[in-house]
Amino acid sequence: GKYRVVSTKPMPGTRWINLLIQNDCRLEICTEKKTILSIQDIIALIGDKCDGVIGQLTEDWGEELFSALSRAGGKAFSNMAVGYNNVDVDAANKYGVAVGNTPGVLTETTAELAASLSLAAARRIVEADEFMRAGLYDGWLPHLFVGNLLKGQTVGVIGAGRIGSAYARMMVEGFKMNLIYYDLYQATRLEKFVTGMLPLTYGAFLKASGETPVTWKRASTMDEVLQEADIISLHPILDKTTYHLVNKERLSKMKKEAILINCSRGPVIDETALVEHLKHNPMFRVGLDVFEDEPFMKPGLAEQKNAIVVPHIASASKWTREGMATLAALNVLGKIKGYPVWFDGNRVEPFLNENARPPA
Numbered sequence: 001g002k003y004r005v006v007s008t009k010p011m012p013g014t015r016w017i018n019l020l021i022q023n024d025c026r027l028e029i030c031t032e033k034k035t036i037l038s039i040q041d042i043i044a045l046i047g048d049k050c051d052g053v054i055g056q057l058t059e060d061w062g063e064e065l066f067s068a069l070s071r072a073g074g075k076a077f078s079n080m081a082v083g084y085n086n087v088d089v090d091a092a093n094k095y096g097v098a099v100g101n102t103p104g105v106l107t108e109t110t111a112e113l114a115a116s117l118s119l120a121a122a123r124r125i126v127e128a129d130e131f132m133r134a135g136l137y138d139g140w141l142p143h144l145f146v147g148n149l150l151k152g153q154t155v156g157v158i159g160a161g162r163i164g165s166a167y168a169r170m171m172v173e174g175f176k177m178n179l180i181y182y183d184l185y186q187a188t189r190l191e192k193f194v195t196g197m198l199p200l201t202y203g204a205f206l207k208a209s210g211e212t213p214v215t216w217k218r219a220s221t222m223d224e225v226l227q228e229a230d231i232i233s234l235h236p237i238l239d240k241t242t243y244h245l246v247n248k249e250r251l252s253k254m255k256k257e258a259i260l261i262n263c264s265r266g267p268v269i270d271e272t273a274l275v276e277h278l279k280h281n282p283m284f285r286v287g288l289d290v291f292e293d294e295p296f297m298k299p300g301l302a303e304q305k306n307a308i309v310v311p312h313i314a315s316a317s318k319w320t321r322e323g324m325a326t327l328a329a330l331n332v333l334g335k336i337k338g339y340p341v342w343f344d345g346n347r348v349e350p351f352l353n354e355n356a357r358p359p360a
């Protein structure tokens with residue numbers, strides 16, 4: 001192959017590999033056993049000549065790596081992730097490296113994990129599972145693991161982009177929850193969906209049966225969501241404006257029995273404040289896929305029965321992970337060989353820092 005492309009990790013599927021090797025690329029996949037590569041490891045992988053790199057969200061793509069990539073003649077970097085808080089796009093610009101991410105293919109998978117955590121927290125699935133395995137179940141009792149009924153409660157979504165909107169739709173449609181969302185931008189498609197769906201699907205039927213149809217609204221402040229919602233799911237991007245978005249003060253505004261879900265990025269929550277809040281509010285529950293100092297948890301979190309914790313697996317379905325790998329390869333290929341790149345009838349979006357994109 002004419003072009004040398006490096007992937008810092010083996011990725012699922014073979015489609016991404018075939019795409020690259022059938023298009024003039026020589027692909028090198030790093031099979032180093034340690035989970036997180038250091039900057040020095042990656043500089044060594046880049047070497048003297050490298051046209052493009054596919055990297056991971058655990059890697060710190062800043063000044064050092066982009067200057068190394070640019071010295072090696074590289075013009076393309078794709079994160080195998082939709083989030084790119086690990087990428088310093090200004091540094092990439094400075095060294096003339098295009099940066100791509102992998103939106104779209106993980107929307108539903110990620111929303112489904114947020115929904116899974118919502119249900120697991122509401123119905124105390126993990127605690128109940130531990131109880132069974134510990135041999136503590138000695139007979140049915142009226143008060144055993146009583147949780148929350150979702151139907152008729154309010155789901156709050158903070159950050160109603162692709163993933164937040166998909167989650168909202170699942171919770172409204174699937175569990176007949178009322179919706180309140182907060183976003184700087186109006187979630188037009190989500191609003192259309194809930195508006196069109198409600199009367200048609202069950203609004204009229206529920207009225208006839210004496211029940212009230214679900215309602216929805218866009219909140220004008222985030223605090224409105226915190227105060228009104230029974231389950232709150234966080235779906236913003238992580239940047240300076242969303243760092244510790246949920247802090248001690250905001251936690252105190254939430255209902256005592258609320259459920260908080262985070263499948264975005266750990267630092268969106270002040271995790272130390274969250275541990276304190278969980279300790280003092282045993283009815284408050286949380287479902288976390290991401291953590292402030294991954295792979296670590298803040299002291300005390302693991303001991304909290306009212307916390308469900310999973311290791312950053314929101315996008316982990318086979319279809320999605322193969323799709324992310326394929327998109328990452330297409331990103332790099334598009335830059336090396338020229339746009340437009342078409343994939344399964346869809347135009348692959350140009351790089352983040354080459355074209356302004358609509359808000360996520």
Ligand code: GLV
Pocket residue numbers: 057080081082083084106315
């Ligand atoms: C995963 O966290 C992603 O951003 O894709």
Ligand code: GLV
Pocket residue numbers: none
């Ligand atoms: C519970 O198992 C019931 O039958 O109500």
